[in-house]
Amino acid sequence: MKAYAPEGENNVPRYTKFLQKQTGILDNKIVKNFTSIGFEKLWNAIEKMEGWKEGEIKPINPEQTIIKVKKNKKGVIISYLIKDRGWVQKKVAVNLVKNNQIDAVIVKAKSGSFYLRSRPDKKIINNFDYLV
Numbered sequence: 120m121k122a123y124a125p126e127g128e129n130n131v132p133r134y135t136k137f138l139q140k141q142t143g144i145l146d147n148k149i150v151k152n153f154t155s156i157g158f159e160k161l162w163n164a165i166e167k168m169e170g171w172k173e174g175e176i177k178p179i180n181p182e183q184t185i186i187k188v189k190k191n192k193k194g195v196i197i198s199y200l201i202k203d204r205g206w207v208q209k210k211v212a213v214n215l216v217k218n219n220q221i222d223a224v225i226v227k228a229k230s231g232s233f234y235l236r237s238r239p240d241k242k243i244i245n246n247f248d249y250l251v
Contacts, residue, residue: 138164183221185212185235196234209234 141164187200199212215221223235
């Protein structure tokens with residue numbers, strides 16, 4: 120538990136006791152040595168402890184796609200050309216994605232800023248870099 124739920128972020132004794140109660144596993148068993156049933160119990164207990172709940176899938180209008188990007192002199196994307204909408208500022212485009220009105224993914228950069236990417240797949244052409 121100390122490795123997966125470190126003391127600085129969790130109450131390790133409480134977390135351990137909860138998992139032991141939920142799984143019935145009371146020793147220091149290594150995760151890779153769990154049976155499939157034991158691992159499923161552990162997984163469910165972790166989800167319960169962490170407050171996980173299933174998300175909601177919302178349909179996206181596939182016609183609303185990004186077809187081109189505009190960058191400033193520093194190479195930072197400042198606006199997106201959206202099919203049947205025209206050019207919109209980055210902030211507006213991000214909000215459209217949040218509201219499931221554009222088919223894209225919001226990515227948070229290390230700097231803390233946000234930008235959009237196409238949905239991940241194996242096709243290089245679906246990466247927005249080719250739109251510049």
